Amino acid sequence: MALTGIEIFKLLPGGQRPPHPKANCKECGIPTCMAFAMKLAAKQVELAACPYVSEESKTKLAESSAPPIRLITLKGPGSSIKAGNEVCLFRHEKTFYNKPGLFVRVKASQANIAAEVAKADAYKVNYVGMDFTVDGFAVEADTLSGTSDPTKFADAVKAVRSATKRPLILVAKDAKVLEAGAAALPGETPLLYGADSANWEAMGDLAKKLNAPLAVCADNLDTLADLTDKLKGKGLEDFVIDPSSTKLGASIAKYTQIRRLALKNFRALGFPVISFACNAADEGIAAAQAIAKYAGFVVLDKFVPELLYGLLVLRENIYTDPQKPIQVTPGIYEINNPKPESPVLITTNFSITYFAVANEVEGSGLPAWLLVCDAEGMSVLTAWAAGKFDSERIAKAIKGFNVASKVSRKRVVLPGHVAVLSGELEAELPDWEIRVGPREAVDLPGYMKTALNN
Amino acid sequence: MPVEIPKDKWTGKVREVSFGATAADGGTRSKSIVVGGDTTLPYMQFEAPTPHTPVIAVEIKSRRPEDWSTLLEETWGDAMNDPASWAKAAEAAGADALVLWLTLADTPEDAVKATKAVLAASALPLMVFGPGQVEKDNELLVAVSEAAKGEKLVLGICEDKNYRTIVATAMANGHLVSARTPMDVNLAKQLNILITDMGLPANRIIMDPTTGALGYGIEYGYSVMERLRLASLQGDGMTQFPMMVTVGFEAWKAKESKVGTGVPEAWGDWKARAIHWETLTTTALLESGASIVVLRHPESMKRIRAAINELMAA
Ligand code: B12
Ligand code: SF4
Numbered sequence: 001m002a003l004t005g006i007e008i009f010k011l012l013p014g015g016q017r018p019p020h021p022k023a024n025c026k027e028c029g030i031p032t033c034m035a036f037a038m039k040l041a042a043k044q045v046e047l048a049a050c051p052y053v054s055e056e057s058k059t060k061l062a063e064s065s066a067p068p069i070r071l072i073t074l075k076g077p078g079s080s081i082k083a084g085n086e087v088c089l090f091r092h093e094k095t096f097y098n099k100p101g102l103f104v105r106v107k108a109s110q111a112n113i114a115a116e117v118a119k120a121d122a123y124k125v126n127y128v129g130m131d132f133t134v135d136g137f138a139v140e141a142d143t144l145s146g147t148s149d150p151t152k153f154a155d156a157v158k159a160v161r162s163a164t165k166r167p168l169i170l171v172a173k174d175a176k177v178l179e180a181g182a183a184a185l186p187g188e189t190p191l192l193y194g195a196d197s198a199n200w201e202a203m204g205d206l207a208k209k210l211n212a213p214l215a216v217c218a219d220n221l222d223t224l225a226d227l228t229d230k231l232k233g234k235g236l237e238d239f240v241i242d243p244s245s246t247k248l249g250a251s252i253a254k255y256t257q258i259r260r261l262a263l264k265n266f267r268a269l270g271f272p273v274i275s276f277a278c279n280a281a282d283e284g285i286a287a288a289q290a291i292a293k294y295a296g297f298v299v300l301d302k303f304v305p306e307l308l309y310g311l312l313v314l315r316e317n318i319y320t321d322p323q324k325p326i327q328v329t330p331g332i333y334e335i336n337n338p339k340p341e342s343p344v345l346i347t348t349n350f351s352i353t354y355f356a357v358a359n360e361v362e363g364s365g366l367p368a369w370l371l372v373c374d375a376e377g378m379s380v381l382t383a384w385a386a387g388k389f390d391s392e393r394i395a396k397a398i399k400g401f402n403v404a405s406k407v408s409r410k411r412v413v414l415p416g417h418v419a420v421l422s423g424e425l426e427a428e429l430p431d432w433e434i435r436v437g438p439r440e441a442v443d444l445p446g447y448m449k450t451a452l453n454n
Numbered sequence: 455m456p457v458e459i460p461k462d463k464w465t466g467k468v469r470e471v472s473f474g475a476t477a478a479d480g481g482t483r484s485k486s487i488v489v490g491g492d493t494t495l496p497y498m499q500f501e502a503p504t505p506h507t508p509v510i511a512v513e514i515k516s517r518r519p520e521d522w523s524t525l526l527e528e529t530w531g532d533a534m535n536d537p538a539s540w541a542k543a544a545e546a547a548g549a550d551a552l553v554l555w556l557t558l559a560d561t562p563e564d565a566v567k568a569t570k571a572v573l574a575a576s577a578l579p580l581m582v583f584g585p586g587q588v589e590k591d592n593e594l595l596v597a598v599s600e601a602a603k604g605e606k607l608v609l610g611i612c613e614d615k616n617y618r619t620i621v622a623t624a625m626a627n628g629h630l631v632s633a634r635t636p637m638d639v640n641l642a643k644q645l646n647i648l649i650t651d652m653g654l655p656a657n658r659i660i661m662d663p664t665t666g667a668l669g670y671g672i673e674y675g676y677s678v679m680e681r682l683r684l685a686s687l688q689g690d691g692m693t694q695f696p697m698m699v700t701v702g703f704e705a706w707k708a709k710e711s712k713v714g715t716g717v718p719e720a721w722g723d724w725k726a727r728a729i730h731w732e733t734l735t736t737t738a739l740l741e742s743g744a745s746i747v748v749l750r751h752p753e754s755m756k757r758i759r760a761a762i763n764e765l766m767a768a
Contacts, residue, residue, distance in 0.1 A: 090680050090681075091673070091676075091677055092677040123720065124720060125718065125721070126718065221457040222455060222456050222457050225455040225457050226455045247767065248497075248761055248764040249768035252765065253497065253498060256498065260460045264460060281760060284730050284734060285737045285758075288738055289737060292676070292738050304722065304726070305720055305723075306722025306723045306727035306730060307726070308722075309722060310710075310731060310734045314672070314738065317672050317673040318676070318738075320673050352669070352670060379671075442709065
């Protein structure tokens with residue numbers, strides 16, 4: 001966390017004891033060192049404006065302005081994924097920024113690696129207009145005890161790389177094995193997993209050589225902090241932390257402790273966390289916990305579309321900025337090539353609402369005009385209750401988007417949940433036929449086929 | 455490097471609330487259930503133990519629902535035909551408590567009959583919910599409340615529009631209320647104030663801050679529950695109530711759980727997806743502060759039970 005104005009002041013000429021001879025010299029253009037410190041804390045001035053800050057203070061100030069959780073980027077030839085740079089404990093305090101990467105595990109001994117990976121790699125699912133995919137793959141050496149064969153591991157990595165261009169996590173406890181795997185990924189930034197109390201020197205040397213982020217693993221925070229500290233001594237800066245718990249109770253505690261410490265500027269743990277949900281008793285539940293509770297990377301056991309879809313949606317929901325609901329642009333949308341006689345369906349611009357309706361109509365194959373009103377990104381009933389979706393607004397949208405010019409039959413369909421608006425809307429739009437549709441979008445196709453056809 | 459673990463020090467505490475009266479308390483339940491009592495954020499057991507294991511309640515209906523997913527019909531089968539056999543099946547499936555959810559088609563006599571049948575079929579602590587329409591809820595719940603006097607039921611849905619009637623009958627007959635507000639900290643607080651002002655003891659209120667399912671607004675429910683728990687720990691007395699959420703109801707309303715055909719292939723296997731929809735939603739909400747989760751599918755109950763055991767073991 002950034003230093004406060006007072007803390008910064010203590011590092012400036014005026015705050016030193018005894019004060020620096022140039023204290024309050026105004027050369028920075030600000031009347032006092034204290035005022036300068038306040039402006040610095042508010043990021044309204046640059047430190048460089050003061051010529052008299054000591055080197056020691058400069059280092060401290062630079063450190064304090066670094067993000068509390070280091071941004072780690074993994075790169076494959078086709079895409080990259082970032083974790084870190086988070087600033088809060090609860091999403092309502094600000095928002096969560098970098099969605100945790102979802103990785104699928106591949107074991108080096110597995111048969112048909114390339115085919116399995118290709119399936120997962122091709123996966124794409126749409127949620128309210130956004131396409132989601134897996135973020136990468138974790139290739140795991142046959143045994144973590146270090147007896148696996150470097151050549152076999154390298155072959156497995158090559159097989160994976162032949163089937164995907166996404167970033168990889170290489171998992172082995174023997175630096176030689178990892179090195180052989182990494183050699184198959186020239187020019188990339190994989191995550192090396194991982195360093196523990198036994199192998200950290202060799203792993204550190206490898207990470208340094210490859211200039212790749214290194215995961216550190218231990219089941220307690222003391223050892224984790226120790227490891228990153230020692231490895232920093234080797235000149236490394238990019239780490240990912242694995243607190244190695246597979247039980248939900250221990251992991252929620254440790255992940256929270258790490259996030260809290262990081263936000264308090266405890267540098268030894270100021271890195272994204274990786275969760276091997278694949279090793280938990282129920283990987284779906286473990287992954288859900290990891291997504292909500294601070295993981296930067298989540299490793300799943302297999303490619304299971306029905307689970308992946310749920311996790312991708314959860315991740316999107318948790319990482320949605322609480323200040324801005326996901327919205328679509330108000331306007332008139334054409335579904336299945338509507339003709340002048342096609343009906344006009346009315347809805348709001350909350351993404352979830354819009355897509356619930358649009359997907360149903362699209363799936364039915366029936367043509368319609370979908371008029372999306374500006375309801376400040378709220379669902380039908382929420383907007384109605386908040387006074388953002390009333391007959392006046394609907395009438396305004398119909399006129400504003402010049403809907404009359406597109407249709408031969410002036411007919412609008414209201415969502416069933418706001419049937420109460422039909423009377424007022426008739427008054428607002430005397431030459432329009434006002435219909436009330438079903439309450440739920442799933443029933444729209446049936447309604448359009450029957451009730452609307454007469 | 456020895457790391458000093460930062461521990462939060464809170465002044466507030468969530469009230470302990472118990473429902474379901476045993477013979478000793480003048481009821482017929484095999485046990486009472488206690489929830490609440492938390493002095494820190496959910497499962498931060500390095501600060502303070504989580505005092506009571508979260509409760510898995512199962513939703514059963516007074517009459518066979520027509521709009522439930524066929525996946526649910528498959529698993530409950532004929533038990534869904536009458537609330538007594540459904541209650542037995544739910545107990546056998548491992549429920550801690552039951553939620554008997556009445557319907558708009560019920561008369562007060564139907565509601566009383568269903569409640570009595572459930573009380574006779576299962577000795578688990580019971581909550582009885584109206585269909586969610588103010589006048590109907592009042593009508594049905596008053597009858598149920600009187601007929602089950604002394605059982606320490608939880609009566610819902612108690613909202614700003616009908617709290618007076620429901621609170622009055624809960625007071626007169628020794629029950630609790632489930633106070634529901636639409637995902638808003640201040641509205642929750644305000645309703646709790648109104649209810650306690652009527653004289654219902656505060657340890658007979660459970661809050662239902664409302665949630666949405668995964669993909670359908672879970673983020674709002676999640677954050678409101680986090681904020682309510684934080685407010686209660688910071689000492690705001692009118693937020694210090696245990697929370698319940700009707701996760702099964704929300705999750706099984708989602709298209710992802712409800713239907714298996716005409717959906718994108720990328721959604722994968724229907725049944726597995728539906729269970730994930732319920733369990734993933736529940737996991738997130740347990741960790742944001744729910745003490746009681748109301749579920750629908752036995753497989754979800756099993757998985758959530760295992761998850762709760764792990765969370766409690768810490
Ligand atoms: C999430 C939520 C919120 C979120 C907002 C989310 C958002 N961006 O809209 C938050 C927490 C901010 C919120 C706030 C409020 N909310 Co609110 N909220 C909900 C909740 C839980 C879910 C709404 C939702 O997202 N539904 C999903 C979407 C997809 O549904 P939908 O838009 O209705 O679309 C469906 C149908 O209408 C239909 N459909 C849509 N368009 C069309 C078009 C046609 C032609 C047809 C046929 C069908 C159709 O298809 C869709 C899928 O079936 C509901 C309760 C619930 N469980 O439903 C309450 C609810 C809507 N909220 C309610 C209230 C009162 C409020 C507040 C006024 C509370 C307050 N006083 O602060 C505020 C208002 C906001 C404000 N002042 O800023 C009430 C409304 C009561 C009423 N009947 O009037 C509800 C019903 C809760 C309740 N039971 O009391 N809310
Ligand atoms: S330049 Fe500004 S901050 Fe630096 S010593 Fe002078 S007054 Fe203080």
